[in-house]
Amino acid sequence: MPDADAVAAAVARNVRRLRQERGWTLDALASRAGLSKGMLVQVEQTRTNPSLGTLCRLADAIGVSLARLVELDEAPVVRVVAADQAAVLWRSENGSARLLVGSDRSSHLELWDWVLGPGEVHRSEEHAPGTQELLHVAAGVLTLDVDGHDHRVETDGAAVFQADRPHAYRNDGTVPLRLTMMVAQPESDLDPAVFEPAARLAP
Incomplete structure (x- = not known):
């Protein structure tokens, strides 16, 4: 990678x-x-x-x-991301987060592969208003903390939540936790000015 x-x-x-x-x-x-x-x-x-x-x-x-x-x-037009080409954007002693692929053509979409070792936690600040995260647990058990409330997601289980508030992913178990996550930020929450050509932004 x-x-x-x-x-x-x-x-x-x-x-x-x-x-x-x-x-x-x-x-x-x-x-x-x-x-x-x-x-x-x-x-x-x-x-x-x-x-x-x-x-x-x-x-x-x-x-x-x-x-x-x-x-x-x-x-x-078509982008294939090999397993060894996904960018690792977070790493811990026993875990990592790889951004597999993403798109911003009509809205922000990101697909992630997360691994958390036993006892590890990753805390995230709130994302832009309206942002959702969808996740599937492939192995282990996830404790999902959203706004201070814990939710248990077991192996092969899934969850969706509003990510425009503080949240954390926690592995309270004794085996590695692996999950796939999609982050979706609605187009309506994007600043349309940032998509304007530079010439239009000039005074």
């Missing part, structure tokens, strides 16, 4: 290109994303491996899917 340096380079290239296409300065994008200008400079100059939270902020601010930010190449 692509190493962290290759993913960071792709993120740098894609963020810079998408920002420039919209006619935005570094300050403008940093403000939209709630990041410091210094952090954005580090991202665009490949001087840091941005966290998953930083990537989500940038994707939301630019108005594209997370998958668009980490694409190593321009997406063709």
Whole structure:
């Protein structure tokens, strides 16, 4: 699978290109994303491996899917992602999260493969209003914490929930947990201005 340096380079290239296409300065994008200008400079100059939270902020601010930010190449009409080509965007001692594929043609859609080792937890801030997550547990038992309330999802079980509130995925068991997740952000929640050509954004 692509190493962290290759993913960071792709993120740098894609963020810079998408920002420039919209006619935005570094300050403008940093403000939209709630990041410091210094952090954005580090991202665009490949001087840091941005966290998953930083990537989500940038994707939301630019108005594209997370998958668009980490694409190593321009997406063709049909894109097949081999198992060793999925970008790992979160890693722990015994777990990982791979972004398998995504689309932002009509709405934000992302397909993820998550692994959490025994006792591991991943906490997420709320996503954009209206965002939903759909998940299927392939192995182990998931404890899904949404707004402070736990929900148990056993092997081969599924769940859907509103992800525009704090949530966490937790493995309270003694065996690895593996789940497939889809993130869906409705088109109505996207800022239409970010899809306008750069010329229209110019004063």
